[in-house]
Amino acid sequence: MRTPLVAGNWKMNGSRASVKELINGVVDGAKAINGVDIAVCPPFIFIADVVAVTEGTNVAVGSQDASTELKGAFTGETSVEMIRDFGCKYAIVGHSERRTLYGETDEIVAKKFGVVKNAGLIPIFCIGETLEEREQDITEEVCARQIDAVFAAHGENAFEGSVIAYEPVWAIGTGKTASPEQAQAVHAFIRAHLAKRNADIAEKVQILYGGSMNPGNAKELMGQGDIDGGLIGGASLKADDFLAVCAAGQ
Numbered sequence: 008m009r010t011p012l013v014a015g016n017w018k019m020n021g022s023r024a025s026v027k028e029l030i031n032g033v034v035d036g037a038k039a040i041n042g043v044d045i046a047v048c049p050p051f052i053f054i055a056d057v058v059a060v061t062e063g064t065n066v067a068v069g070s071q072d073a074s075t076e077l078k079g080a081f082t083g084e085t086s087v088e089m090i091r092d093f094g095c096k097y098a099i100v101g102h103s104e105r106r107t108l109y110g111e112t113d114e115i116v117a118k119k120f121g122v123v124k125n126a127g128l129i130p131i132f133c134i135g136e137t138l139e140e141r142e143q144d145i146t147e148e149v150c151a152r153q154i155d156a157v158f159a160a161h162g163e164n165a166f167e168g169s170v171i172a173y174e175p176v177w178a179i180g181t182g183k184t185a186s187p188e189q190a191q192a193v194h195a196f197i198r199a200h201l202a203k204r205n206a207d208i209a210e211k212v213q214i215l216y217g218g219s220m221n222p223g224n225a226k227e228l229m230g231q232g233d234i235d236g237g238l239i240g241g242a243s244l245k246a247d248d249f250l251a252v253c254a255a256g257q
């Protein structure tokens with residue numbers, strides 16, 4: 008059986024003071040939660056403060072992005088080695104906001120996926136269709152294309168030890184959630200698509216759902232056979248809400 012993973016993506020939110028309060032609340036409440044992997048992904052500049060609180064607890068930390076490059080003259084970038092050095096376990100790659108607002112192509116995301124894995128970090132690889140693509144009925148095609156870019160760059164076993172987050176773009180920050188049936192159908196497709204290359208790895212990969220997941224819908228979503236947790240935006244900014252989503256994974 009796969010252990011569920013609930014990861015909070017804080018995006019570009021918080022102040023030094025509010026982050027301290029949030030992470031203290033999360034760490035405190037997480038003590039009562041068993042059988043669920045828990046992670047938070049703060050903005051880069053807060054990672055050190057957050058790790059200082061999470062060290063030795065059951066809350067892991069991830070970055071929201073990583074550079075394709077390993078070191079050198081890349082102003083504004085943060086390397087995987089730095090991310091690992093500061094105590095992160097995960098790195099989100101290919102979030103739809105990076106893809107749409109910062110022009111990250113499937114190839115760029117695939118490169119990030121590789122450097123993250125090579126650094127010994129666990130990529131949380133985000134995929135998903137826009138509203139327009141769903142209306143054109145090409146959701147599966149889009150997800151397959153995004154996944155296949157990683158296979159093309161890193162081979163048949165690329166997804167070993169990695170996490171996938173299915174985040175329909177139309178459900179992100181909109182309050183519109185995919186129904187459990189809609190989400191499960193795509194998750195099952197993703198797993199079957201992975202299984203064409205390696206059935207064993209496909210069975211082990213945690214596939215998270217992301218897009219307006221909250222305490223009210225988390226249990227039903229995570230109750231689906233192929234939904235192994237969540238990548239939580241808005242609801243991860245309040246400790247109580249985030250912890251309620253984590254508890255729903257138990």
Ligand code: 13P
Pocket residue numbers: 016102174178179180181182217218219220238239240241242
């Ligand atoms: P929301 O939970 O705010 O919809 O965000 C989801 C998301 O983008 C997580 O990465």
